[in-house]
Amino acid sequence: MGADVDIRTIEQTYRRYARIYDFCFGAVFQPGRKAIVDRMACSPGERILEVGVGTGLSLPLYPEDVSITGIDISRDMLDKAEARKKRWGLNNVIQLTQMDAEDMEFDDDSFDKVVAMYVASVVPYPERLVDEMRRVCKPDGQIIFVNHFHSRNPLVGRIESLLAPLSKQLGFRPDFSLERFIGETGLDAMAMHPVNLFNFCTMLEARNNKPFSSRGDLPILAGR
Numbered sequence: 001m002g003a004d005v006d007i008r009t010i011e012q013t014y015r016r017y018a019r020i021y022d023f024c025f026g027a028v029f030q031p032g033r034k035a036i037v038d039r040m041a042c043s044p045g046e047r048i049l050e051v052g053v054g055t056g057l058s059l060p061l062y063p064e065d066v067s068i069t070g071i072d073i074s075r076d077m078l079d080k081a082e083a084r085k086k087r088w089g090l091n092n093v094i095q096l097t098q099m100d101a102e103d104m105e106f107d108d109d110s111f112d113k114v115v116a117m118y119v120a121s122v123v124p125y126p127e128r129l130v131d132e133m134r135r136v137c138k139p140d141g142q143i144i145f146v147n148h149f150h151s152r153n154p155l156v157g158r159i160e161s162l163l164a165p166l167s168k169q170l171g172f173r174p175d176f177s178l179e180r181f182i183g184e185t186g187l188d189a190m191a192m193h194p195v196n197l198f199n200f201c202t203m204l205e206a207r208n209n210k211p212f213s214s215r216g217d218l219p220i221l222a223g224r
């Protein structure tokens with residue numbers, strides 16, 4: 001699945017995006033962010049990790065009685081998230097840190113829920129992202145994504161395929177396949193729902209199907 005993009009290129013791309021990100025991708029993708037937080041049905045005291053938190057557009061959506069950690073590879077995007085946290089007085093956001101979601105510094109089983117909003121088609125190696133999400137999530141925890149996947153509409157799908165060579169410049173893969181994502185990560189999908197205008201994106205909830213071997217090793221994928 002990966003890696004036609006590298007982490008430095010992603011950082012540069014999102015440095016350019018940071019100032020205009022909310023204007024371009026804020027309101028239009030907010031229903032998906034809201035759907036995912038609703039779906040998480042957070043309980044008081046839960047520890048939530050949001051990978052690729054970006055400018056923190058989702059942060060005000062979480063309940064006040066959970067603790068949220070956000071990581072992102074882009075300092076510029078995180079600066080915007082910090083500003084949002086301050087502006088909204090979000091005391092439940094306990095940490096916003098620059099970190100690679102494919103190689104996280106957290107201990108195993110650190111979080112109750114791990115979420116990736118519009119990130120899976122951005123990272124260089126989606127399978128490493130999922131492996132790390134599994135590792136830091138408690139064994140009975142919840143792993144949940146929202147993302148755009150390659151459209152099944154023949155015309156839209158064709159346009160996305162034509163745009164695919166521009167993935168580096170766009171900062172995401174427009175032709176990112178849902179089937180390959182699930183197949184190559186071994187995700188144990190529990191639920192899938194279309195979200196956003198024209199059902200443009202999909203929310204995907206997965207069971208944390210550990211075991212995987214250990215940090216850095218390949219996950220033991222279900223069905224392989």
Ligand SMILES: C[S@@+](CC[C@H](N)C(=O)[O-])C[C@H]1O[C@@H](n2cnc3c(N)ncnc32)[C@H](O)[C@@H]1O
Pocket residue numbers: 007010011014025033051052053054055056057058071072073074077099100101102116117118119122123124172
């Ligand atoms: C399309 S934006 C989504 C931002 C936010 N989740 C939202 O809902 O708008 C993708 C984000 O993933 C971040 N990202 C990409 N690769 C990453 C990685 N390996 N580790 C952490 N963050 C990453 C980018 O810097 C960017 O902020």
